Amino acid sequence: MARFEEVGPRSPIIESTRVDLVHPRARLGVTIRAIVAIVIVAIMLFPVVWLALTTIKTRPDAVAVPPKFIPYFPDGLLSDWCMVPQLNKDGTPKLDKNGQPVLKERAECFDVTLEGIVGLFFERRTLTPAQQKQYMESPEFGWADRILLKRGLVITGPSDFVNRFRNSLIIAGTSTVLAVAFGLLAAYAFSRWDIKGKPDFLFFILSTRMLPPVVVTIPIFLMYRQLGIYDTHIGMILLYTVFNLSLSVWLLKGFLDEIPKEYEEAALVDGYSRMQAFRKVVLPQAATGIAATTVFCLIFAWNEYAFSLMLTSDVARTMPPAIASTQGAGGLEWAIIATASMLFLIPVVVITFALRQHLLRGVTFGAIRQ
Amino acid sequence: MSHVELQHITKRFKTVTALRDVSFEIQDGEFFVLLGPTGAGKTTTLRVIAGLEQQTYGHVLFDGEIVDDLPPPDRDIAFVFQQYSLYPNMSVYDNLAFPLRAPMRRMSEAEIRQRVYQAAEILRITHLLERRTSHLSGGEMQRVSLGRAIVRQPRIFLMDEPLSNLDAKLREALRVELKHIQKTQGSTTLFVTHDQIEALTMADRIAVLNKGRIVQIGNPTDIYDRPATIFVAQLVGVPRINLVDARCDDGTISIVNSSVHLPKPVSGDLPRTFKLGVRPEHVQLDPQGEFVGQLLLIEPLGVESILHIKVGQQSLVCTVPGMTRHKLGEELRFNLVRERLHYFREDGIRIQV
Ligand SMILES: Nc1ncnc2c1ncn2[C@@H]1O[C@H](COP(=O)(O)OP(=O)(O)O)[C@@H](O)[C@H]1O
Ligand SMILES: [Mg+2]
Numbered sequence: 001m002a003r004f005e006e007v008g009p010r011s012p013i014i015e016s017t018r019v020d021l022v023h024p025r026a027r028l029g030v031t032i033r034a035i036v037a038i039v040i041v042a043i044m045l046f047p048v049v050w051l052a053l054t055t056i057k058t059r060p061d062a063v064a065v066p067p068k069f070i071p072y073f074p075d076g077l078l079s080d081w082c083m084v085p086q087l088n089k090d091g092t093p094k095l096d097k098n099g100q101p102v103l104k105e106r107a108e109c110f111d112v113t114l115e116g117i118v119g120l121f122f123e124r125r126t127l128t129p130a131q132q133k134q135y136m137e138s139p140e141f142g143w144a145d146r147i148l149l150k151r152g153l154v155i156t157g158p159s160d161f162v163n164r165f166r167n168s169l170i171i172a173g174t175s176t177v178l179a180v181a182f183g184l185l186a187a188y189a190f191s192r193w194d195i196k197g198k199p200d201f202l203f204f205i206l207s208t209r210m211l212p213p214v215v216v217t218i219p220i221f222l223m224y225r226q227l228g229i230y231d232t233h234i235g236m237i238l239l240y241t242v243f244n245l246s247l248s249v250w251l252l253k254g255f256l257d258e259i260p261k262e263y264e265e266a267a268l269v270d271g272y273s274r275m276q277a278f279r280k281v282v283l284p285q286a287a288t289g290i291a292a293t294t295v296f297c298l299i300f301a302w303n304e305y306a307f308s309l310m311l312t313s314d315v316a317r318t319m320p321p322a323i324a325s326t327q328g329a330g331g332l333e334w335a336i337i338a339t340a341s342m343l344f345l346i347p348v349v350v351i352t353f354a355l356r357q358h359l360l361r362g363v364t365f366g367a368i369r370q
Numbered sequence: 371m372s373h374v375e376l377q378h379i380t381k382r383f384k385t386v387t388a389l390r391d392v393s394f395e396i397q398d399g400e401f402f403v404l405l406g407p408t409g410a411g412k413t414t415t416l417r418v419i420a421g422l423e424q425q426t427y428g429h430v431l432f433d434g435e436i437v438d439d440l441p442p443p444d445r446d447i448a449f450v451f452q453q454y455s456l457y458p459n460m461s462v463y464d465n466l467a468f469p470l471r472a473p474m475r476r477m478s479e480a481e482i483r484q485r486v487y488q489a490a491e492i493l494r495i496t497h498l499l500e501r502r503t504s505h506l507s508g509g510e511m512q513r514v515s516l517g518r519a520i521v522r523q524p525r526i527f528l529m530d531e532p533l534s535n536l537d538a539k540l541r542e543a544l545r546v547e548l549k550h551i552q553k554t555q556g557s558t559t560l561f562v563t564h565d566q567i568e569a570l571t572m573a574d575r576i577a578v579l580n581k582g583r584i585v586q587i588g589n590p591t592d593i594y595d596r597p598a599t600i601f602v603a604q605l606v607g608v609p610r611i612n613l614v615d616a617r618c619d620d621g622t623i624s625i626v627n628s629s630v631h632l633p634k635p636v637s638g639d640l641p642r643t644f645k646l647g648v649r650p651e652h653v654q655l656d657p658q659g660e661f662v663g664q665l666l667l668i669e670p671l672g673v674e675s676i677l678h679i680k681v682g683q684q685s686l687v688c689t690v691p692g693m694t695r696h697k698l699g700e701e702l703r704f705n706l707v708r709e710r711l712h713y714f715r716e717d718g719i720r721i722q723v
Contacts, residue, residue, distance in 0.1 A: 271443045272443060
């Protein structure tokens, strides 16, 4: 309010003519909204932060109660704060034989270890205490080995992780591209031409999505074994493509219906063939829808668990069942699982981020314009 | 040379028949207007000619050759759509260049540039070339749409109500411009409109379309002075033609429920009851006039005034130049211009006299 009185009506408000942006009460509203947004983001991001912290915890720290959430490096960052002198009953610092104060870790602190990360990439075997002592002294072990030796483990070879990750990339990536490409062509046909029995076809396509995957895995398993595509990339790509097609056809049809057909017709009479008009006119305008559909299909194929568990064993096994079945030497290796999960998040986040300009309008199905 | 002919075109959609047995010819260099109310089938006619819609029966001929099976790109026509024809994510220049860049034309960028600038100059939109089309006003958009048509020399221009989304002033300006361009370029044009003024002012010939049927084809004078049906008579002319029930007894025509009696025209036969049409300008005020009526309502328009005159139970509309000094309720005497009266049968067909 003060602002309006000072400035008065004679001099123009230069910054903006939008009252909702300059009015003090409106600006307070913006601040409140920003704060609410930050709080929501913090709540949403908490699991991810927790996951990230778990990747650098030892096994006891990962399951400690109360939970530990301040990492420190021994003799490094934050260690001064995290290591506090142990006190005697009378409140004086406890000293060791050399007269140095005895230090102990604060309850909320944990020391950073790369166990989980190293463990993810290598197979490990447990050592006897004698072997451990002997190996520790041997100079032929590198830094990665030493991290695990401290836990009494020795590296026996590379793990399957890289392979599984590559499988996921190949299978999810290829099936997404195929599902969107075929979906686009089918959706275009459904959107632009009078096809006999169009509603029935569309319903049939949608109905393939109605059964939960678990119900059909057994028949598909038998079928795949007969066809010899059990545990193959082709088999999984085929399956995910077909599964995603229903989603992609329906989504893309919605987006293409929104593009007035006059645009292509203008291109047609201007001398472009149907295919050229599709490429030059329809594709750029459908970018939003294609981006949204791509992300939805990718997320499904990337996260799919049940089919992969049943239809792959080794060659084509993808990440989700692999992560779930990560076993350490005697117990769940939380740090390894957390590291695998973190790496697993990255591709989807990257793709979503790369397509973000198109997504806002895309995922609201065109409700927000321009 | 471009000569377009439609032969007995019928177009049926699932439940509606949009065109019934439509035939007409457009001569080279002609400005041909298709006039009809909304839903008459005008757009469908254009789409059939463009090849965007396949007719159910009949043939489309270009220069005497049947082109029914030719897809749109090969028909070499330009189409100005009623709306939506500009690509929103391209600049005006790219929009204008788009038809020329079609792979089948294999035109060099230099030539494209030259043609685009030429078209832009004709339409006076050179200053807009770098703009995005989403930032244009309605009039500018429609100019660019026209530009997209005139950058090439197509066989025929098809224009689907290109002026109907503009405000009155712009429409008037573009109307004149369009006619001028068409005449200087000598291009063959099929122009669709529901606005009778556009039709009368621009057309060399007009085809009137109603419910998918051609009602009348003729030059503006034919259409205005000799409307083939009541529908045409009412469609063209502002204010509307006066249409009253009339009777014919023993050589005298009388307007039902009024004191107006006229001698029957010498030639031609009239049925006992029919409709009499009188254009407002043919109701002429005259202090010595034959008929008398009472002034019911005045609509002053500046350049002319519209007077509603009550004659018995009937009311006739007449126009007088400028503003009028007559008062409401005043007794007025007037004449009807006998040789300009229109006679229609009860079913709406013109009776030739
Ligand atoms: N694609 C279509 N499917 C069904 N009916 C249509 C289609 N296009 C036009 N029509 C119908 O055909 C008739 C003529 O339409 P149209 O040619 O667009 O009229 P106009 O352009 O004169 O307003 C209308 O009754 C309309 O509903
Ligand atoms: Mg129309």
